[in-house]
Amino acid sequence: MLRSLDILLLIFLLVTAIGVVRTKDLLGASIIFSAYSLIMAIVWQQLSAPDLALTEAAVGAGVTTVLFLIAIGRTVRREDE
Amino acid sequence: MSPAEILNKLTVNFNYVVAMTLFIIGLYTIISKPNLIKKFMGLNIMETSVFLFVVSSGAVMGGKAPIVGEGVSPGTVFVNPIPQALILTGIVVAMSTTALALALIIKLYEQCGTLNADKLKEIK
Amino acid sequence: MKKGVIIFALFLLWVLLVAAVIALPPMGSSETPAYTHVVPRYLEKEVEEGGANNIVTGIILNYRGYDTMGEVTVIFTALICVLAVLGRENIKRHTSKVELSSVEKSVIVKSVVRLLAPFIILFALYIILHGAESPGGGFQGGAILGASVIVFTLTFGFTLGMKKFPLKYRTILESAGPLSFFISGVVALFCGLNFLTYMLPCINHAYQDLVRHLLLLIIEIGIGIGGGTVIGSIFFAMEKVEKE
Numbered sequence: 518m519l520r521s522l523d524i525l526l527l528i529f530l531l532v533t534a535i536g537v538v539r540t541k542d543l544l545g546a547s548i549i550f551s552a553y554s555l556i557m558a559i560v561w562q563q564l565s566a567p568d569l570a571l572t573e574a575a576v577g578a579g580v581t582t583v584l585f586l587i588a589i590g591r592t593v594r595r596e597d598e
Numbered sequence: 599m600s601p602a603e604i605l606n607k608l609t610v611n612f613n614y615v616v617a618m619t620l621f622i623i624g625l626y627t628i629i630s631k632p633n634l635i636k637k638f639m640g641l642n643i644m645e646t647s648v649f650l651f652v653v654s655s656g657a658v659m660g661g662k663a664p665i666v667g668e669g670v671s672p673g674t675v676f677v678n679p680i681p682q683a684l685i686l687t688g689i690v691v692a693m694s695t696t697a698l699a700l701a702l703i704i705k706l707y708e709q710c711g712t713l714n715a716d717k718l719k720e721i722k
Numbered sequence: 723m724k725k726g727v728i729i730f731a732l733f734l735l736w737v738l739l740v741a742a743v744i745a746l747p748p749m750g751s752s753e754t755p756a757y758t759h760v761v762p763r764y765l766e767k768e769v770e771e772g773g774a775n776n777i778v779t780g781i782i783l784n785y786r787g788y789d790t791m792g793e794v795t796v797i798f799t800a801l802i803c804v805l806a807v808l809g810r811e812n813i814k815r816h817t818s819k820v821e822l823s824s825v826e827k828s829v830i831v832k833s834v835v836r837l838l839a840p841f842i843i844l845f846a847l848y849i850i851l852h853g854a855e856s857p858g859g860g861f862q863g864g865a866i867l868g869a870s871v872i873v874f875t876l877t878f879g880f881t882l883g884m885k886k887f888p889l890k891y892r893t894i895l896e897s898a899g900p901l902s903f904f905i906s907g908v909v910a911l912f913c914g915l916n917f918l919t920y921m922l923p924c925i926n927h928a929y930q931d932l933v934r935h936l937l938l939l940i941i942e943i944g945i946g947i948g949g950g951t952v953i954g955s956i957f958f959a960m961e962k963v964e965k966e
Binding site for chain 1: 776778779819849857858859861862865866868869872873876953956957960961963
């Protein structure tokens with residue numbers, strides 16, 4: 518049943534979002550954010566939106582994560598500094 | 599409504615529930631975390647939650663992706679294409695606003711030496 | 723204490739939002755108001771009016787053409803703002819942290835990227851050019867194009883990346899998005915029609931469909947190349963650090 522796959526993916530989405538919030542190391546948080554975006558891309562595909570899946574996989578998981586990584590590399594890595 | 603009906607509705611509308619929860623998670627990050635980069639990760643989660651909500655509202659059970667042409671029989675049910683068209687541009691614009699925000703954050707760190715919003719408040 | 727108040731307030735908001743979800747129509751039904759008013763017309767008439775088999779592309783470029791023009795301008799403006807804050811990179815003065823670090827890059831990463839980079843760019847071009855027929859279009863292909871620039875530069879070093887994607891070409895190509903809308907939109911003005919009309923009755927009937935496809939293709943290529951270059955330039959502007 519595809520609906521159960523949907524629900525599983527959405528629960529993963531929640532778990533990764535909480536992971537982003539709770540990780541103190543910003544580098545780790547941005548990598549979890551990349552995983553979040555990839556799961557989001559699969560959710561778009563499940564919702565019959567292939568255009569969005571393509572864009573999210575390239576922009577969310579690729580470009581945004583790289584921009585976060587660059588910003589972390591040029592500033593601080595720990596959250597509390 | 600009886601509790602069973604409410605539970606059934608929440609299962610059917612599970613995408614919406616997840617979108618609302620993600621929105622709250624993002625809002626919590628923005629409010630309670632002092633680090634500016636973390637705040638923008640929260641903002642990105644909020645953005646994607648809104649995207650999820652809008653696209654889910656256009657989904658149709660058993661609907662195909664809105665692409666017509668050869669090989670598609672006339673009676674096929676398509677999903678709603680309008681939310682997808684709206685969100686497609688939204689994703690790219692969200693990326694470019696994040697890029698601008700991160701550029702400002704990098705410059706801010708060069709000037710002030712901290713990214714903690716509470717410490718930044720004290721710098722005159 | 724403060725955290726407790728925040729969590730309590732957000733919990734109240736969450737309860738409110740979920741209560742609103744209960745009142746929403748069931749997801750996946752084809753009888754929701756959103757699905758019964760405008761959508762049937764789009765689904766039936768789009769191929770005829772918009773000229774694209776991919777209905778999402780048709781809506782983006784045709785029914786919501788002005789909106790998309792605004793979005794493309796927003797992306798271009800974001801690049802201008804990033805450059806205003808951080809400044810352009812210069813091949814003589816700048817390098818990157820990745821290049822300065824002493825960690826040797828893995829052979830696996832290098833060979834895989836060398837092998838895959840041409841195919842990634844080819845895939846991006848396929849997606850841009852096939853936007854009217856299959857999933858894809860300017861925004862999607864542009865994002866992949868920008869990602870390929872980033873992956874190349876991260877693997878083979880900042881200096882080589884700047885050499886392969888020279889500043890003088892990027893300066894021109896960045897404006898391709900808004901410019902392509904301008905070029906395609908202005909054509910209709912010569913026929914006495916509104917800006918951004920693709921179906922031109924003033925030319926020979928046999929060529930109308932061809933001209934419409936051409937105008938749509940110009941916009942798709944413009945958004946794709948422009949978007950990809952903007953992403954690449956934002957990356958270069960953020961990645962650069964001063965040489966010692």
